[in-house]
Amino acid sequence: MYKHELYKIFTKKSLYITFFLIVLLLVFSNSESMLDWVMKDEIYDELYQTHGGPVTEELELMVREQMRASDAGEVSVDQATGDVQFLVAMSGLNLEQLEERKEFLASKIETLDQTTHQYLEATKELEMLKELGNPYGFYLIQAWTGMMDLIEPFFSVVLIAIMILLGLSPIFAEDHAQKTIGLVLATKHGKKNLVTSKILASITYIGVVFISLHFTNFLIQLNGYGGLHGWNAPMQSLVNYPSDYSMSPFNLNVRQFYFIMLTVQFIAGVAFGVLVLCLSNLTKNYLMTFFVSGSILGLPFILRQIGLDHGFFKTFNLFSYLEFIRIERLFDQFRTFSFFGQPILYPTYLIGVFGLVTILLLGVLYYRSKHQQVTT
Amino acid sequence: MKLVIENVSKKYNDKWAVREFNAEMTDGVYGLLGPNGSGKTTLMRMLASILKPTSGRILLDDQDIRTLDETYRDVLGYLPQEFGLYQNFTAERFLAYFASLKGLDKNIAKEKIAEVLALVNLTEHKRKKTKTFSGGMKRRLGIAQALLNDPKILIVDEPTAGLDPKERIHFRNLISNISRERIVILSTHIVSDIEYIAKEIFIMDQGVLKERSDLAGLLSGMKGKVWEASMTETEFASLQGQYKIGNIQRNEDGVKLRLISDEKPHAQAVEVLATLEDVYLYYFGEEALQHVQA
Incomplete structure (x- = not known):
């Protein structure tokens, strides 16, 4: 059954055409926007020898002196050296900010009642920041810089969502559109096991789409940046606009972050896929499913565009499929939500909430399939 | 079972x-x-x-x-x-x-x-x-x-x-x-x-x-209800609407009809053996029979 459900999904020509167009878009957008300093030139190796690794007071003083001399016209530096000097100077500033934040939290903790949520939240943040040590400096980071997003965070959502919507909207709706529902429901496994097969086939499809898109992006980035250096650099070194993880409290290296990001994004894709399946079953209509699911996904973006991003709407926007698939805002800063007074990290909370929502939707899906009737 | x-x-x-x-x-x-x-x-x-x-x-x-x-x-x-x-x-x-x-x-x-x-x-x-x-x-x-x-x-x-x-x-x-x-x-x-x-x-x-x-x-429930009769076009026209009519065969002498009636519908009508089609006609009328014959 599972095999046949997979066949139904993968024999849709529109998926291959869309995927091909997405690949073209990825290639085109990366050839247009690839950074000038992709760190594949030898000069970066040399600069890494003198300026690389965690920023120190001596290093920061040295680059500030070099920058002052350059600004005064006493020496001339090439573009790469200038960029690296700027990066080291910025790292110094970030480190300073980090230390200030730790001091602020330590003094705040002393003034707070130990039973309050604020106390627990500040303690958690301080612990995480202490674990970071010194995550700032100049690191030779190549393809990883562009591997976190497909073009950029919002586009990652759009591209993944388009493929999920195209592939999964017809899953239940097509049984109605093609009038096979009567035949199917009258079979032994047509009301329960079939749902399981459709879900498993959908997850497999999402996995294939996910791996294909990220692998394509990986190849494009590898080709552009020329290598995979920097896998063990702190994730705070990933400062490629618009994604900026310099203020992230998570103690992860680039490679660990990449795999966590992929895992969470895949889970988010599956959660969204289950929503699409549920709507496909409820609406019994492919186009309706496509547009309703797309609207649910895009609503937070529209709310932000019209300025509704405070109070209830801020929480609503943060706990949306859009943010879940987007990933970036889950890891770019310290953010917690209270669960019975305990501060829970935003990514953990988000996964928990969507875990529950997804279980609920699966329950609806199984219930509806079991009690589905054919009246027309 | x-x-x-x-x-x-x-x-x-x-x-x-x-x-x-x-x-x-x-x-x-x-x-x-x-x-x-x-x-x-x-x-x-x-x-x-x-x-x-x-x-x-x-x-x-x-x-x-x-x-x-x-x-x-x-x-x-x-x-x-x-x-x-x-x-x-x-x-x-x-x-x-x-x-x-x-x-x-x-x-x-x-x-x-x-x-x-x-x-x-x-x-x-x-x-x-x-x-x-x-x-x-x-x-x-x-x-x-x-x-x-x-x-x-x-x-x-x-x-x-x-x-x-x-x-x-x-x-x-x-x-x-x-x-x-x-x-x-x-x-x-x-x-x-x-x-x-x-x-x-x-x-x-x-x-x-x-x-x-x-x-x-x-x-057997249709016994005495199925008839065949030969008649002129004028007689046929007068019978139409009064009885449920099955087959209509036209020949040089007039019309040969198969019709459903609880009583003898015409002086020259002869009782014949019923078929399932007659049963259908008896219950559902001529309109339904048109679908059957289609």
């Missing part, structure tokens, strides 16, 4: 589609006869467990089919009146898909698929995509999927619609051959589909069971 329909009714909004239907069935072919809109399809859907009755229940060997759930559907073969096929599937893949839905073991499924394809004369088309199939071929494939799991209860709703006369005869013989150890419920408005193969015939109209009997019983 005994299938009991116990006071089954189905109401859509304010309209009863089926009302207090009662029947008991054992092995053999049961024909459900009635014009379009008589509630046949609704009853068939309830029997196929894809539609819940508003009241009443359906029992298989004294157990409610809703309780039996998968166990009931395991012995069920169903062909609805209207159905579609997956356009990208070949006939063989379509049947393989339904074999898995019916829980058939892979090796058994392979044999069964070959067997049912041969039964419906689609073996040579098994690798063709269903989107290339004609209406008759699609219906034959539908029949094949209904037979895949060797069902103990076979429910076929208007199975011969869209089949050519040769295919219709083939299907009738097929049903007759397989009906020995199973319950076959066949709904139709085409009298000839069930005339010679049905063990019992249910006549339905507006959701209500009007009559149930075997063919002989139905025909």
Whole structure:
């Protein structure tokens, strides 16, 4: 059954055409926007020898002196050296900010009642920041810089969502559109096991789409940046606009972050896929499913565009499929939500909430399939 | 195996589609006869467990089919009146898909698929995509999927619609051959589909069971009601509208009529033996008969 459900999904020509167009878009957008300093030139190796690794007071003083001399016209530096000097100077500033934040939290903790949520939240943040040590400096980071997003965070959502919507909207709706529902429901496994097969086939499809898109992006980035250096650099070194993880409290290296990001994004894709399946079953209509699911996904973006991003709407926007698939805002800063007074990290909370929502939707899906009737 | 329909009714909004239907069935072919809109399809859907009755229940060997759930559907073969096929599937893949839905073991499924394809004369088309199939071929494939799991209860709703006369005869013989150890419920408005193969015939109209009997019983009930008479065109014109008229044969001398009447309709009328078509005409009138003859 599972095999046949997979066949139904993968024999849709529109998926291959869309995927091909997405690949073209990825290639085109990366050839247009690839950074000038992709760190594949030898000069970066040399600069890494003198300026690389965690920023120190001596290093920061040295680059500030070099920058002052350059600004005064006493020496001339090439573009790469200038960029690296700027990066080291910025790292110094970030480190300073980090230390200030730790001091602020330590003094705040002393003034707070130990039973309050604020106390627990500040303690958690301080612990995480202490674990970071010194995550700032100049690191030779190549393809990883562009591997976190497909073009950029919002586009990652759009591209993944388009493929999920195209592939999964017809899953239940097509049984109605093609009038096979009567035949199917009258079979032994047509009301329960079939749902399981459709879900498993959908997850497999999402996995294939996910791996294909990220692998394509990986190849494009590898080709552009020329290598995979920097896998063990702190994730705070990933400062490629618009994604900026310099203020992230998570103690992860680039490679660990990449795999966590992929895992969470895949889970988010599956959660969204289950929503699409549920709507496909409820609406019994492919186009309706496509547009309703797309609207649910895009609503937070529209709310932000019209300025509704405070109070209830801020929480609503943060706990949306859009943010879940987007990933970036889950890891770019310290953010917690209270669960019975305990501060829970935003990514953990988000996964928990969507875990529950997804279980609920699966329950609806199984219930509806079991009690589905054919009246027309 | 005994299938009991116990006071089954189905109401859509304010309209009863089926009302207090009662029947008991054992092995053999049961024909459900009635014009379009008589509630046949609704009853068939309830029997196929894809539609819940508003009241009443359906029992298989004294157990409610809703309780039996998968166990009931395991012995069920169903062909609805209207159905579609997956356009990208070949006939063989379509049947393989339904074999898995019916829980058939892979090796058994392979044999069964070959067997049912041969039964419906689609073996040579098994690798063709269903989107290339004609209406008759699609219906034959539908029949094949209904037979895949060797069902103990076979429910076929208007199975011969869209089949050519040769295919219709083939299907009738097929049903007759397989009906020995199973319950076959066949709904139709085409009298000839069930005339010679049905063990019992249910006549339905507006959701209500009007009559149930075997063919002989139905025909004996028509004793003294079926007449043939030759008359002039003028006499024929005066009789029209007064009686239910079946066949009309025109010749050089005038018109030869077959008509239904509780009393002798014409001085020269001769009582003749009834057919199932006459029974249909008796219950549903000439308008319904036009569909039957179509």
